[in-house]
Every structure is written in C-alpha cells, then in structure tokens.
Ligand SMILES: [Zn+2]
C-alpha cells in the first residue's frame with residue numbers, strides 16, 4: 001500500500017503511514033469501546049518507522065493506561081487541542097508499534113479491512 005495521509009479531528013496533527021500494516025484489528029476491548037463511544041475500533045498495527053508525523057508534534061500528549069489485559073502499559077497518544085486519539089503504543093514490545101485509528105486516515109475504512117477480531121466475547125449479542 002502506498003502512503004496514506006492521516007489527521008486528528010482539528011487537523012493540527014497530520015501524519016502519514018507508508019507500506020502495509022502488520023495487521024488490521026477490529027477490537028472490542030474495554031479501552032476501545034470507551035474511547036470510540038461505540039462497540040469497537042478498527043486500528044492498523046504499524047511499525048513505528050512507517051508512521052511519520054508531518055505537523056503538530058507540539059500538540060501530541062501521552063496518557064499511560066496501566067489497567068490493560070496484557071498487564072503491560074499502553075500509551076495513548078492524543079491531540080491536546082481536540083482530544084482525538086491518534087494512536088496507541090502497546091509497551092509489551094517496547095516502543096515498537098503504532099496502533100493507528102484507521103478512521104483518521106484518508107478513506108481509511110475503505111482501505112483498511114480488519115483481518116483479525118480481538119475481544120469478540122465483548123461484542124453484544126444481536
Ligand atoms: Zn487535533
């Protein structure tokens with residue numbers, strides 16, 4: 001996949017991802033549900049070297065979640081102007097991955113189809 005541009009809600013932070021993500025995840029975990037305001041989030045797991053911030057580095061803020069399923073902290077990186085989460089960094093592997101919300105990427109929901117579902121047991125019965 002070629003380079004895809006991404007931005008937070010206010011557009012203060014812009015970034016690009018290049019190449020293919022390691023995985024595209026549809027995640028029903030507690031954190032994703034809370035953060036999305038819906039049943040799940042779709043996120044793309046990228047090596048950090050494939051994610052480049054273009055503007056708004058000064059707007060980036062970190063919040064560290066410690067109540068994770070894995071027991072390892074997870075860094076939530078968000079825009080301090082609009083509050084939008086841009087990605088999370090699961091510290092289980094060290095600072096290696098960027099778990100990017102595909103809805104922030106141009107045509108993200110079209111370009112990134114989930115190939116794995118996580119915490120499906122938390123999905124509501126229909
Ligand atoms: Zn913003």
Ligand SMILES: [Zn+2]
Nearest residue numbers: 027028029032
């Ligand atoms: Zn999740």
